[in-house]
Amino acid sequence: MKKIDNTIRYERLRERYMNGDLDRRSFLGLIGAAGLAYGVQTPFARYANAQTVGQVRFDGWGGVVSEAFREYAFDPYTADTGIEVVDGTFGGGDEYLSRVKASQPGEYNIAHLSGVFDYARYHNLGLSSELNEANIPNLEFVIPKLVEVFRKVSGGALSCVPYDYGTTGLAYNRKYISDEEMQQKGAKILIDEAYKGKIAGWNDWRTRIWFASLQTGQDPNGATDMEAVWDAIRAHRDLSLKYWTSGAELMSLLAEEEIYVTEGWSGRIYALQEQGHDIGYYDPPNGYGWQECLFVLKGSPMEACEELLNFMLAPETSIAVAEGQNYPPALDPNKVDLGSKIPTLPAFDPKGTLEGLTFADPDYWNGNEAEWSKTFGRVQKGY
Amino acid sequence: MSVEVREARQPWILLSPALTAVALLLLVPLCFIVVYSFWLRTATGADQPGFYLDNWAEALTDPFYRDILLNTLKIAAITTLVCAVMGYPSAYFIARSRGNKAILLLLLMLPFWISYIIRTMSWINILGVSGALNGFLLWTGIVGEPIQMLYNEATVILGLVHFLLPFMILNIFVSLDGIDVTLEDAANSLGATRWEAFLQVTLPLSLPGLAAGGLLCFVLGAGTYITPLVLGGPTDAMFANLVFEAIITQLNWPLGSALSLMLLVVLGILVAIYNRYLGMAQLMKGLG
Numbered sequence: 001m002k003k004i005d006n007t008i009r010y011e012r013l014r015e016r017y018m019n020g021d022l023d024r025r026s027f028l029g030l031i032g033a034a035g036l037a038y039g040v041q042t043p044f045a046r047y048a049n050a051q052t053v054g055q056v057r058f059d060g061w062g063g064v065v066s067e068a069f070r071e072y073a074f075d076p077y078t079a080d081t082g083i084e085v086v087d088g089t090f091g092g093g094d095e096y097l098s099r100v101k102a103s104q105p106g107e108y109n110i111a112h113l114s115g116v117f118d119y120a121r122y123h124n125l126g127l128s129s130e131l132n133e134a135n136i137p138n139l140e141f142v143i144p145k146l147v148e149v150f151r152k153v154s155g156g157a158l159s160c161v162p163y164d165y166g167t168t169g170l171a172y173n174r175k176y177i178s179d180e181e182m183q184q185k186g187a188k189i190l191i192d193e194a195y196k197g198k199i200a201g202w203n204d205w206r207t208r209i210w211f212a213s214l215q216t217g218q219d220p221n222g223a224t225d226m227e228a229v230w231d232a233i234r235a236h237r238d239l240s241l242k243y244w245t246s247g248a249e250l251m252s253l254l255a256e257e258e259i260y261v262t263e264g265w266s267g268r269i270y271a272l273q274e275q276g277h278d279i280g281y282y283d284p285p286n287g288y289g290w291q292e293c294l295f296v297l298k299g300s301p302m303e304a305c306e307e308l309l310n311f312m313l314a315p316e317t318s319i320a321v322a323e324g325q326n327y328p329p330a331l332d333p334n335k336v337d338l339g340s341k342i343p344t345l346p347a348f349d350p351k352g353t354l355e356g357l358t359f360a361d362p363d364y365w366n367g368n369e370a371e372w373s374k375t376f377g378r379v380q381k382g383y
Numbered sequence: 384m385s386v387e388v389r390e391a392r393q394p395w396i397l398l399s400p401a402l403t404a405v406a407l408l409l410l411v412p413l414c415f416i417v418v419y420s421f422w423l424r425t426a427t428g429a430d431q432p433g434f435y436l437d438n439w440a441e442a443l444t445d446p447f448y449r450d451i452l453l454n455t456l457k458i459a460a461i462t463t464l465v466c467a468v469m470g471y472p473s474a475y476f477i478a479r480s481r482g483n484k485a486i487l488l489l490l491l492m493l494p495f496w497i498s499y500i501i502r503t504m505s506w507i508n509i510l511g512v513s514g515a516l517n518g519f520l521l522w523t524g525i526v527g528e529p530i531q532m533l534y535n536e537a538t539v540i541l542g543l544v545h546f547l548l549p550f551m552i553l554n555i556f557v558s559l560d561g562i563d564v565t566l567e568d569a570a571n572s573l574g575a576t577r578w579e580a581f582l583q584v585t586l587p588l589s590l591p592g593l594a595a596g597g598l599l600c601f602v603l604g605a606g607t608y609i610t611p612l613v614l615g616g617p618t619d620a621m622f623a624n625l626v627f628e629a630i631i632t633q634l635n636w637p638l639g640s641a642l643s644l645m646l647l648v649v650l651g652i653l654v655a656i657y658n659r660y661l662g663m664a665q666l667m668k669g670l671g
Contacts, residue, residue: 097634
């Protein structure tokens with residue numbers, strides 16, 4: 001049986017009209033009705049069309065990280081599968097979550113999320129998917145500890161694969177601050193009046209509270225004296241030149257010597273060192289460790305996403321991306337030879353146990369998120 | 384259909400595309416924001432629909448929001464004043480120039496071809512510790528060490544003036560360009576000096592343009608959030624930054640909606656007051 005498409009329907013209608021079987025009013029009326037029907041069905045037809053996946057959207061942190069993904073993962077993946085990867089950037093997990101909230105399911109697919117607390121937030125908001133791990137055989141190369149924390153949050157299933165880890169430590173200009181001074185003062189150097197006007201910090205409430213907890217001698221995953229924490233944040237604010245809002249701004253402030261000391265992301269500081277800037281990096285005791293994952297959002301084309309995740313976890317891709325973005329990959333060094341550069345990266349754990357890093361407790365941070373993010377907004381502005 | 388009925392309908396038919404666009408792109412989203420402002424944010428970040436006055440009570444009674452709003456209005460007012468003082472001579476020069484007016488107007492429009500964010504960030508390269516100005520001061524020996532010029536309220540105002548000055552100049556120019564230049568000659572022939580002719584003839588006649596530019600600069604300045612984010616220090620936030628934080632950082636869309644409506648209402652009241660006392664019609668009537 002011959003398939004009747006819209007063109008054939010139109011040609012038959014036109015023939016009837018030309019033969020005089022249809023009057024002009026009926027012909028135009030039917031054409032109009034067909035147009036209306038097409039216009040109405042198109043938004044719904046999108047779901048049927050979505051069965052053929054032509055592209056996957058990926059959102060990450062931009063800068064050198066995105067460049068590494070594009071060069072070592074997305075372009076080879078597209079060449080291999082024919083599926084295009086559209087990559088966007090965000091300045092933080094909060095900003096991205098807001099965008100996702102305003103979007104339709106399926107509009108955003110994969111995100112390079114930071115921290116288990118972000119994973120838990122997305123899961124609690126009903127945005128998580130369920131990966132078919134059989135489609136991601138390269139998951140076996142990942143450090144088990146990194147996988148288990150995610151499983152715990154989402155009841156055994158996974159919505160993401162761990163991808164890399166790093167630290168937020170203290171970055172300082174060696175021309176003005178010696179390594180000895182940094183090790184002696186630790187996190188308290190961020191509230192040292194000697195560097196007033198030459199201090200900066202990320203405008204992220206979690207990071208500010210984490211470092212304020214260290215400055216006040218408290219457990220960053222269980223501060224008991226929050227007034228002392230807020231006072232330390234106020235002290236830091238009054239001594240700071242600026243709160244930076246992106247990795248690019250962090251690098252610019254340090255490279256241009258606008259500031260001498262700030263906390264910073266290990267990979268970005270390593271990139272500055274590679275560029276020849278004499279910037280030191282120090283992880284104080286109980287420094288802020290984090291892991292990043294590739295999170296697949298609910299409503300995404302799962303098989304295409306799983307294929308991309310498997311591609312990105314392949315040791316050769318993962319190592320190339322890690323070397324490009326300067327964060328150690330989530331690959332287990334006991335199972336995979338990570339080459340020569342990765343062992344030199346800040347925060348790298350050669351044992352693959354990550355026991356030396358302190359990660360944020362998702363229950364503690366997410367349980368206080370509403371109150372603390374709001375209070376920080378006020379303290380940040382002079383209150 | 385009678386001719387009268389057809390004529391009565393004609394303006395509405397012609398206006399219908401614009402009215403549809405305004406309704407769909409402005410009024411409908413505004414209605415959504417109004418509805419959102421009465422919802423609540425739950426602990427997980429999800430929205431709780433309903434009719435709650437909590438966000439409005441917080442926005443209207445909390446001194447934190449009031450203080451930031453007053454600071455925002457102060458910064459917008461200073462910016463507008465600086466734009467007026469800097470913009471008037473420029474507009475006057477362009478309006479009175481012969482032959483090269485088109486080139487000068489083109490030069491005035493040039494900044495609009497570059498992204499506002501890039502224009503704002505360009506000040507970092509000019510005023511930074513290793514920026515052009517510090518480089519010049521060090522090179523000439525005027526200073527021995529770089530001066531910290533960035534990330535304070537003054538640089539926020541500077542960035543806003545950079546952004547808004549063309550709007551002010553264009554408005555004043557349009558007004559000045561419409562004034563018959565022979566009026567000044569007539570005033571001179573009646574014994575007025577050039578300065579007196581300007582003060583008593585040209586300036587009053589150009590006030591509608593100055594006022595329109597002032598209103599535009601004030602409203603745009605009060606609603607900005609990029610400039611304080613890029614050029615401001617830790618405490619140099621403006622009201623739009625609070626809206627951004629409520630919606631993006633805190634994921635509190637209901638409170639963010641209430642705050643954005645609050646800013647809208649305050650600016651709306653200021654515009655209404657302006658129209659009541661300084662509106663074009665009132666000015667023209669007074670001048671007449």
